[in-house]
Amino acid sequence: xxxxxxxxxxxxxxxxxxxxxxxxxxxxxxxxxxxxxxxxxxxxxxxxxxxxxxxxxxxxxxxxxxxxxxxxxxxxxxxxxxxxxxxxxxxxxxxxxxxxxxxxxxxxxxxxxxxxxxxxxxxxxxxxxxxxxxxxxxxxxxxxxxxxxxxxxxxxxxxxx
Amino acid sequence: xxxxxxxxxxxxxxxxxxxxxxxxxxxxxxxxxxxxxxxxxxxxxxxxxxxxxxxxxxxxxxxxxxxxxxxxxxxxxxxxxxxxxxxxxxxxxxxxxxxxxxxxxxxxxxxxxxxxxxxxxxxxxxxxxxxxxxxxxxxxxxxxxxxxxxxxxxxxxxxxxxxxxxxxxxxxxxxxxxxxxxxxxxxxxxxxxxxxxxxxxxxxxxxxxxxxxxxxxxxxxxxxxxxxxxxxxxxxxxxxxxxxxxxxxxxxxxxxxxxxxxxxxxxxxxxxxxxxxxxxxxxxxxxxxxxxxxxxxxxxxxxxxxxxxxxxxxxxxxxxxxxxxxxxxxxxxxxxxxxxxxxxxxxxxxxxxxxxxxxxxxxxxxxxxxxxxxxxxxxxxxxxxxxxxxxxxx
Numbered sequence: 001x002x003x004x005x006x007x008x009x010x011x012x013x014x015x016x017x018x019x020x021x022x023x024x025x026x027x028x029x030x031x032x033x034x035x036x037x038x039x040x041x042x043x044x045x046x047x048x049x050x051x052x053x054x055x056x057x058x059x060x061x062x063x064x065x066x067x068x069x070x071x072x073x074x075x076x077x078x079x080x081x082x083x084x085x086x087x088x089x090x091x092x093x094x095x096x097x098x099x100x101x102x103x104x105x106x107x108x109x110x111x112x113x114x115x116x117x118x119x120x121x122x123x124x125x126x127x128x129x130x131x132x133x134x135x136x137x138x139x140x141x142x143x144x145x146x147x148x149x150x151x152x153x154x155x156x157x158x159x160x161x
Numbered sequence: 162x163x164x165x166x167x168x169x170x171x172x173x174x175x176x177x178x179x180x181x182x183x184x185x186x187x188x189x190x191x192x193x194x195x196x197x198x199x200x201x202x203x204x205x206x207x208x209x210x211x212x213x214x215x216x217x218x219x220x221x222x223x224x225x226x227x228x229x230x231x232x233x234x235x236x237x238x239x240x241x242x243x244x245x246x247x248x249x250x251x252x253x254x255x256x257x258x259x260x261x262x263x264x265x266x267x268x269x270x271x272x273x274x275x276x277x278x279x280x281x282x283x284x285x286x287x288x289x290x291x292x293x294x295x296x297x298x299x300x301x302x303x304x305x306x307x308x309x310x311x312x313x314x315x316x317x318x319x320x321x322x323x324x325x326x327x328x329x330x331x332x333x334x335x336x337x338x339x340x341x342x343x344x345x346x347x348x349x350x351x352x353x354x355x356x357x358x359x360x361x362x363x364x365x366x367x368x369x370x371x372x373x374x375x376x377x378x379x380x381x382x383x384x385x386x387x388x389x390x391x392x393x394x395x396x397x398x399x400x401x402x403x404x405x406x407x408x409x410x411x412x413x414x415x416x417x418x419x420x421x422x423x424x425x426x427x428x429x430x431x432x433x434x435x436x437x438x439x440x441x442x443x444x445x446x447x448x449x450x451x452x453x454x455x456x457x458x459x460x461x462x463x464x465x466x467x468x469x470x471x472x473x474x475x476x477x478x479x480x481x482x483x484x485x486x487x488x489x490x491x492x493x494x495x496x497x498x499x500x501x502x503x504x505x506x507x508x509x510x511x512x513x514x515x516x517x518x519x520x521x522x523x524x525x526x527x528x529x530x531x532x533x534x535x536x537x538x539x540x541x542x543x544x545x546x547x548x549x550x551x552x553x554x555x
Contacts, residue, residue, distance in 0.1 A: 010172050013172075013176070014172070014175070014176045014179065017176055017180070018176070018179060018180055018183065021180060021183070021184070022183060022187075025183075025184075025187040028191070029187065029190055029191065029194060032191065032194050032195065032198070033194055033198070035198070036194070036198030036199075036201065036202060039198075039202050040201060040202050040205050043202060043205045043206055043209060044205060044209075046209075047205075047208075047209035047212070047213070050209075050213055051212070051213070051216070051512075054213070054216050054217075054220065054510075115231065116228065117224070118224050118227065118507075119220045119221055119223075119224045121217070121299070123302050148206070149302070149303070149304055150209065150210065150213055150302075150303055151213065151217070151299055151302030151303055152213040152216055152217050152220075152299065153216070153217035153220040153221060153295060153299060154216075154220050155219075155220040155221075155223040155224050155507065155508075155509065155510060
């Protein structure tokens with residue numbers, strides 16, 4: 001009975017009660033920050049890959065590989081192999097719309113078209129699976145999917161940076 | 162209330178109050194991280210989208226410059242045909258009448274096509290408009306705020322977004338956007354210029370980086386018209402204009418630099434055509450004979466500046482939804498537009514670093530365009546930058 005009403009160890013009891021909550025919140029905060037960090041790294045990586053495409057350093061088929069490489073250290077936040085481009089209609093270039101039928105008229109017209117409209121466009125819808133950390137994993141068992149969209153026209157020579 | 166106060170003084174009450182207090186602090190932290198995280202991501206996306214839109218405009222612009230070269234090749238061919246007809250008629254008539262007012266129908270036809278297509282000496286043209294539409298489409302694909310008329314909706318954009326500024330650094334006040342900063346080169350371009358008879362004033366300029374002093378004639382130095390560095394001058398070195406980070410130091414002639422100045426003067430050769438010009442007055446008509454298309458500016462300036470808005474979803478927990486403003490500039494660079502450059506490497510688009518502090522200026526431009534559109538006029542460069550007529554001079 002004496003122990004029950006003693007004020008000795010009050011601070012310890014308080015600490016024991018509060019510290020788990022604090023740790024939980026701190027961990028949540030860190031994971032929350034990681035989420036945004038990963039999202040930002042994903043956006044940056046995709047942007048850099050698009051600029052590499054515009055500079056003719058990669059072609060469309062290498063886009064995913066390049067974007068994954070651009071993630072660098074941030075790769076650890078994502079599930080490998082989940083970076084995908086979702087099929088989307090290509091960037092509707094006005095000039096291409098106007099001259100698309102020229103190609104159908106024969107090889108000469110096709111050549112004329114390639115001289116007149118020597119730039120091409122690409123539009124990407126990209127998805128990646130975020131590797132949810134332990135607390136986020138509890139809230140989102142299926143993980144989180146990030147998605148972004150970007151488009152660029154390139155003049156098919158080196159130089160754009 | 163008194164009961165609550167008493168309870169909060171008990172150990173259990175204190176623990177609970179402290180826990181609630183910490184929960185509040187962490188909730189605030191969570192909200193802060195969430196909002197700043199959203200905004201940070203939106204900022205990254207806005208910068209990326211504006212850069213890609215700007216690069217897209219640059220790609221179409223670069224394609225246009227290659228087309229200008231191609232049309233200059235065609236023009237040169239027709240010029241040769243016209244000249245052969247002219248020489249033939251001269252040999253028949255044996256007079257100089259046709260030389261004074263030469264009629265070159267084929268050349269003029271090609272020049273008319275160039276004029277309409279590229280907007281040479283015109284406010285705008287078909288191809289500059291194509292650059293605008295392509296860049297506009299790219300901005301839509303990159304999810305930037307876009308309220309320009311599309312094929313399905315024809316509404317007046319208020320305020321217009323994004324804004325595309327073409328070669329605004331060197332634009333003439335009456336020019337309409339878009340334009341490709343081109344002009345026709347006249348035949349007198351090929352005449353060498355004589356050094357002036359009177360002794361020119363001499364100035365000395367200090368290089369900002371090294372502190373080195375350079376000496377130039379007054380006519381060799383002009384204002385660089387670089388909006389970022391208003392005091393920057395450009396100087397003619399070895400018959401080419403160079404951007405040099407020079408600031409005027411003084412006007413008195415200095416002994417140490419005299420030799421370099423004299424050497425520069427000797428390089429200005431007196432050509433045969435120039436001597437002829439002194440003797441034959443009708444050589445001045447060559448100033449009126451346009452030949453091929455060339456850059457309007459010397460040094461050439463071909464830039465596209467995109468001022469855009471990106472919608473952000475920061476309206477969490479009662480905040481207002483805002484747009485993020487971004488600026489991106491792409492320059493189109495190449496070796497020149499003359500027909501002889503047709504096999505040179507094609508023009509390429511490069512992203513330029515932009516000054517974020519210039520954002521306020523572009524917000525002002527956006528408002529001015531809005532006011533101009535609302536008053537039923539087409540916005541010109543003079544409207545947007547509040548330029549007086551004739552400035553900046555070209």
